[in-house]
Amino acid sequence: MNGTTRSPVSAPLLDFRLMALAVAAVLALAVNASDARQRVQRQVADRQHAPTTASVQRSRGADGAVDATRTGRRGGTSSVDRYRDGAGSTDARVTGPRGGVSTVDRSRGTDGLVDKSVTGPRGGTTTTDRTRGADGLVDKRVTGPQGGATTVDRSRGIDGLVDKAVTGPNGQTATLDRSRGADGVIDTTATGPKGATTLDRSRGADGVVDTARTDTYGRTSTVDRARGADGLIDRTVTTASGGVATVDRTRGADGAADSLTTGPYGGTTVIDRSRTADGTVNRIVTTTPPAGR
Secondary structure (H helix, E strand, O other): OOOOOOOOOHHHHHHHHHHHHHHHHHHHHHHHHHHHHHHHHHHHHHHHHOOEEEEEEEEEOOOOOEEEEEEOOOOOEEEEEEEEOOOOOEEEEEEOOOOOEEEEEEEEOOOOOEEEEEEOOOOOEEEEEEEEOOOOOEEEEEEOOOOOEEEEEEEEOOOOOEEEEEEOOOOOEEEEEEEEOOOOOEEEEEEEOOEEEEEEEEEOOOOOEEEEEEOOOOOEEEEEEEEOOOOOEEEEEEOOOOOEEEEEEEEOOOOOEEEEEEOOOOOEEEEEEEEOOOOOEEEEEEEEOOOOO
């Protein structure tokens, strides 16, 4: 027998070993790929559930106008530079996170009302013209960059409350009808193209106003307000589907009001306000998503 010739027994054994090694290699690759996917999923989940922070820093300029720098949850920063023009109106220059600039130009008309022209980063301009009606109420016409106009016509009802009719660029009209209940609190009925939504307000035993909102489909949500020991008003919101969110306000040592909002699924938003030496109020917002979502 030649020394290089495999026996009938050794050939199948060698083939089995090669197959076993191949299977082991495939399994190892599959395990490594699974581990990599799990690591990526864990990293994504950690990023999704990690708290995020946004802030607003304000300062008062030499002309008395308040400037602001806003930092978003993803780190993008926008600035609002306000300044007074020769007529005493406050104009603004807004620079967005990507460098785009918008301007707000206010002017006072002969009737004493302030009109406004807003030009966006791409040059589109939206104008707001206010006029005083014969009843002394202020109406408004907003014209968008493409020429479409929305009008707001206010009128005073026989109960002395101000109602409103809003007509959009497509000609559809929505109305807001206010009425005073027996407890002196103002209720509202908003009627649009899809039906009516009502806000029924009532004054609780602690003197704070609660609200029940019924939408066009008949679903009702409630807002229950209560005054805390520090005098600030807390709030419990129950949605039409039964979810509950709470807002708990507290007053800091500098007198500014902070708040903790807890959503229906456990996520929280903390707003920490602080008063600066020039009297403006800064704000830091920290948002923590609910676990498992």
